[in-house]
Amino acid sequence: MFIFPTVPRFVQSLGVAFVLGLGTLGCQPAVEQVGQNGQVEDAPVADAMDITVSIPPQQYFLEKIGGDLVRVSVLVPGNNDPHTYEPKPQQLAALSEAEAYVLIGLGFEQPWLEKLKAANANMKLIDSAQGITPLEMEEHDHSHGEKKGHDDHSRDDHDHGSESEKEKAMGAVMVADPHIWLSPTLVKQQATTIAKGLTELDPDNQEQYEANLAAFLAELEQLNQELGQILQPLPQRKFIVFHPSWAYFARDYNLVQIPIEVEGQEPSAQELKQLIDTAKENNLTMVFGETQFSTKSSEAIAAEIGAGVELLDPLAADWSSNLKAVAQKIANANSAQP
Numbered sequence: 001m002f003i004f005p006t007v008p009r010f011v012q013s014l015g016v017a018f019v020l021g022l023g024t025l026g027c028q029p030a031v032e033q034v035g036q037n038g039q040v041e042d043a044p045v046a047d048a049m050d051i052t053v054s055i056p057p058q059q060y061f062l063e064k065i066g067g068d069l070v071r072v073s074v075l076v077p078g079n080n081d082p083h084t085y086e087p088k089p090q091q092l093a094a095l096s097e098a099e100a101y102v103l104i105g106l107g108f109e110q111p112w113l114e115k116l117k118a119a120n121a122n123m124k125l126i127d128s129a130q131g132i133t134p135l136e137m138e139e140h141d142h143s144h145g146e147k148k149g150h151d152d153h154s155r156d157d158h159d160h161g162s163e164s165e166k167e168k169a170m171g172a173v174m175v176a177d178p179h180i181w182l183s184p185t186l187v188k189q190q191a192t193t194i195a196k197g198l199t200e201l202d203p204d205n206q207e208q209y210e211a212n213l214a215a216f217l218a219e220l221e222q223l224n225q226e227l228g229q230i231l232q233p234l235p236q237r238k239f240i241v242f243h244p245s246w247a248y249f250a251r252d253y254n255l256v257q258i259p260i261e262v263e264g265q266e267p268s269a270q271e272l273k274q275l276i277d278t279a280k281e282n283n284l285t286m287v288f289g290e291t292q293f294s295t296k297s298s299e300a301i302a303a304e305i306g307a308g309v310e311l312l313d314p315l316a317a318d319w320s321s322n323l324k325a326v327a328q329k330i331a332n333a334n335s336a337q338p
Helices: 008-022 056-069 088-096 107-119 165-168 183-202 203-231 249-254 268-280 296-305 319-334
Strands: 049-053 070-074 100-103 124-127 137-138 173-176 238-241 256-259 284-288 308-312
Touching: 049 056, 049 183, 056 070, 056 183, 056 203, 056 319, 070 088, 088 238, 100 165, 100 183, 124 183, 137 256, 165 308, 173 183, 183 249, 203 319, 238 319, 249 256, 256 284, 256 308, 284 296, 284 319
Parallel strands: 049 070, 049 100, 100 124, 238 256, 238 284, 284 308
Antiparallel strands: 137 173
């Protein structure tokens, strides 16, 4: 889900954060957890394993598979940009006590991963992207993009069959698209990997993990069918998004995402004109922004084509309901084509 640019400021501050965090381990208060409905809930049973994940959708997966046998901490809150987020000292302290860290493959995990392992040699790393063949994206040095701290991402490679002179000049590097959690099909693979990792940590409860996994896989298949039913009959398969998070989702359901963001930056005048022309040619009536980003470019394009703007959230904690909502928004936007 994966190589993203590193965050030097974060790396530089990591050692200090660990010192501050480790010093508080002996006097941590009871941990409150936020459930999928956004309400504060009691923590699971006292002997539950402490598992840390990178983003909120992973918490959904872990709780489906681990149930009360796991206590899940999310490193990056859903309203933050994972690429620039800096964990707080108390989060790093909790990480030093975690029995496992479930990787999504996001590049922001890489700069400090070795330090985490050094501080907690017994922490198991579960790479949920194992066995998944990723789509490719282009990574560049971005410093001028319209973003809320975003450092990378490009137009989806369906628009770029070959490397342009601009890409060469900017030093384009093909990297793995990290957004594997937005594909129910790929989540099946992630769930299987997670269940295996939990079983290795806690073999006494293997039957429970396997039973939970089987139930979750059935839920995923049902979700896959529901999304297909929503999206299959659409006469228009294209949709415009600001940030190219939805390539795996689009592939699953025979859609084409047209991202506004170009190599991590807001589009040039020529690229903006191409986007507007494409939208008009395809009678697109909706431009999709994302909750973690500015809507400036989305609104500019929408104004030019007489379209509306709606927000999608790739990091929503209630993962299943969110994907249904996303599918319905795309269907509503594309079902009334001439």
